[in-house]
Amino acid sequence: MENNILERINEAEGLFASYEITGKELARVRQLKDKLENEKMTVSVIGQFKRGKSALTNGILGDKILPVGIVPVTAVVTTIEYGEKGAAVHFANGVVKETAFEDIHTYVNEQENSDNHLGVTKVAIKCPSEFLKSGLTFVDTPGVGSMHENNTEEAYNFVKESDAVIFTLSVDSPINQIEIDFLKNAKEYAAKFYFAVNKIDVIDPEDLDAYIEYCRKFISGLMEVEDIHMFAVSAKKNIGVDELKEAILRDCASESRKILEQSSRLKLHDIxxxxxxxxxxxxxxxxxxxxxxxxxxxxxxxxxxxxxxxxxxxxxxxxxxxxxxxxxxxxxxxxxxxxxxxxxxxxxxxxxxxxxxxxxxxxxxxxxxxxxxxxxxxxxxxxxxxxxxxxxxxxxxxxxxxxxxxxxxxxxxxx
Ligand SMILES: Nc1nc2c(ncn2[C@@H]2O[C@H](COP(=O)(O)OP(=O)(O)OP(=O)(O)O)[C@@H](O)[C@H]2O)c(=O)[nH]1
Ligand SMILES: [Mg+2]
Known part of the structure; x- marks a missing residue:
């Protein structure tokens, strides 16, 4: 089935192109085709608000790029690709504004760009991190479940564009219904999942084992996969982050085609x-x-x-x-x-x-x-x-x- 996903995409493209009312689907299917043909893999960090997604993104990239905070912070999607350091803000009216790295927070931060009143569609960053060298697009997303509904909506929307996700949990709260619903939804779009349990620096080792075991069993059931690996990390103290990075890079090198085909199949279904x-x-x-x-x-x-x-x-x-x-x-x-x-x-x-x-x-x-x-x-x-x-x-x-x-x-x- 996976082998002919490109054929299916072409077939859908032909159908959508013949009808005015399927213009949006035509654009989506063309984007999908481009991603698959050019092997553009998108890996997003997703999860409930305040689990430490932005801190983990910074940890993986080895650079303090994104704003992190005690209150809900990330209001817009931030994509990060390999390249010379630089940032551009994309607005809904098509304007793309180059911006200094130090000023990213003006657009990304919920406190400054509340409910995304600036109309930002995404902030696109380039950064010379080794992790990005293979060409993948790494994405920090807003968290679900806070009182800022716009953030939840953005997060749900971006999952649709992700091929692989790092689902971020944290030891200061057991997995809850908001996370379960979000995970079930993500399963409809993303082909590969990494589960990170963050903030392990604040918990005793015995408690951590119990927490990991509890989450592992629960998530295995939810994902219908017998043996789920949980990455225990502390983004703050840089513990366990390398193991997660290596796993992602290994999979990108050895099975990116498979991940992209599976993800394209899910996305075509949705389209x-x-x-x-x-x-x-x-x-x-x-x-x-x-x-x-x-x-x-x-x-x-x-x-x-x-x-x-x-x-x-x-x-x-x-x-x-x-x-x-x-x-x-x-x-x-x-x-x-x-x-x-x-x-x-x-x-x-x-x-x-x-x-x-x-x-x-x-x-x-x-x-x-x-x-x-x-x-x-x-x-x-x-x-x-x-x-x-x-x-x-x-x-x-x-x-x-x-x-x-x-x-x-x-x-x-x-x-
Ligand atoms: N102790 C500890 N605190 C952490 C760790 N990672 C993040 N934090 C703290 O958790 C809070 C939230 O971190 P963020 O990275 O902003 O969380 P987020 O998931 O991106 O939050 P939103 O963007 O609002 O969804 C901040 O106060 C961080 O300092 C960690 O590994 N250990
Ligand atoms: Mg954040």
């Missing part, structure tokens, strides 16, 4: 499930009464007009600034996606391109916004068959959709 739910949403939107459709189309047209006027009202100096225009266009794309979801209940997908820092404005921003709105209007008219009077076309479209569902269900069940 297909998401496409099927998108089709369900679409079908329920299609059954909307005609006058309600009229009202929704009226509302989106008003929104188009609002966006037109907003762009027209931008100061002339900004309209000439290429980076500002690109960021504005991306921001409009994000808002259009949210509007379509609000009005029609489906996820409309836009690629958010990276904003180039010193570009000259190419073309008129107002005309670009109008073109974006016009294209969306045409697509919405087509996919919702809005005021379509040709019965043949309607029937063909519905049959087409039924065929897509059948193919996806078959594919999902075979994965």
């Amino acid at each position: 297909i499930v998401s496409a099927l739910s998108q089709i369900t949403l679409y079908r329920s939107a299609l059954s909307m009464p005609g006058d309600e459709f009229d009202q929704r189309f009226g509302e989106i047209k008003e929104f188009f007009e609002f966006l037109h006027n907003e762009a027209a009202g931008l100061p002339e100096a900004l309209k000439k600034n290429g980076a500002v225009c690109e960021a504005h266009l991306n921001d409009v794309k994000n808002r259009l996606t949210a509007k379509v979801r609000e009005l029609f209940g489906i996820d409309y997908h836009y690629e958010i391109g990276e904003v180039s820092a010193n570009g000259q404005a190419s073309g008129d921003i107002v005309a670009k916004i109008d073109a974006l709105c016009e294209a969306l209007n045409t697509t919405l008219n087509t996919i919702f068959m809005y005021r379509e009077e040709n019965a043949y076309k309607v029937v063909r479209r519905i049959n087409d959709l039924n065929r897509l569902v059948r193919k996806l269900v078959k594919m999902r069940d075979e994965l």
Whole structure:
């Protein structure tokens, strides 16, 4: 089965490319293909808040890169790859801002960027750590279960992109329901698990043995694996961290292909499930009464007009600034996606391109916004068959959709 996962991905790509409503799944499946073809492995540190994930990340990299603290700290995902020391902050509107290493905390820290009000999608760090030399992407994630719901959401989202995870527990608290739920979810996406029990410096050796044994038995049951290895570590005192590092590097060297194929299989399954739910949403939107459709189309047209006027009202100096225009266009794309979801209940997908820092404005921003709105209007008219009077076309479209569902269900069940 694993051998033909790439074929399955290609097949899914072909299907998603033929339908406007599966644009998001198309982008995800292409990303998956790129990861598999280029053997890009992502290893994330995940777990409940305050288990010491950031401290452990620093310990593994051998550098005090990330902020650590007694209160919930990590608010955004931080990816770390091999390279000359540097950091870049990625924002939802496509802007990428180079930043000094010492300033990372401004964006990552919950106290400074509360509920991620700065709209950061990730902080991408480069660091010349030996551990990263093989090309893997190492990721520190926000913790689940604190009162900061945004952190839990970010953590759940990022698990979907992880191939291997270090699930971090700590001896100051026995495994709890929040962790169990998170672990069960992670199992749906990641192909390889390392279990780290952190903060062993604060516990007596006999208590540690009892704790490890308790967790080991429990997790073995949960993971349906007989013999789970628990890595007892202290990120703070650098105890046991090397053993964990070596295990990861060994597996990356000897079984990265296997891990990536298994992880791709799990992810493709999830993408297909998401496409099927998108089709369900679409079908329920299609059954909307005609006058309600009229009202929704009226509302989106008003929104188009609002966006037109907003762009027209931008100061002339900004309209000439290429980076500002690109960021504005991306921001409009994000808002259009949210509007379509609000009005029609489906996820409309836009690629958010990276904003180039010193570009000259190419073309008129107002005309670009109008073109974006016009294209969306045409697509919405087509996919919702809005005021379509040709019965043949309607029937063909519905049959087409039924065929897509059948193919996806078959594919999902075979994965
Ligand atoms: N004694 C001890 N304390 C530790 C160890 N590792 C981390 N800590 C402490 O635990 C607290 C939380 O550490 P962080 O690394 O910020 O934890 P986190 O899991 O990243 O927290 P969030 O980002 O909020 O989810 C800090 O006060 C650390 O100093 C350890 O090995 N031993
Ligand atoms: Mg943290």
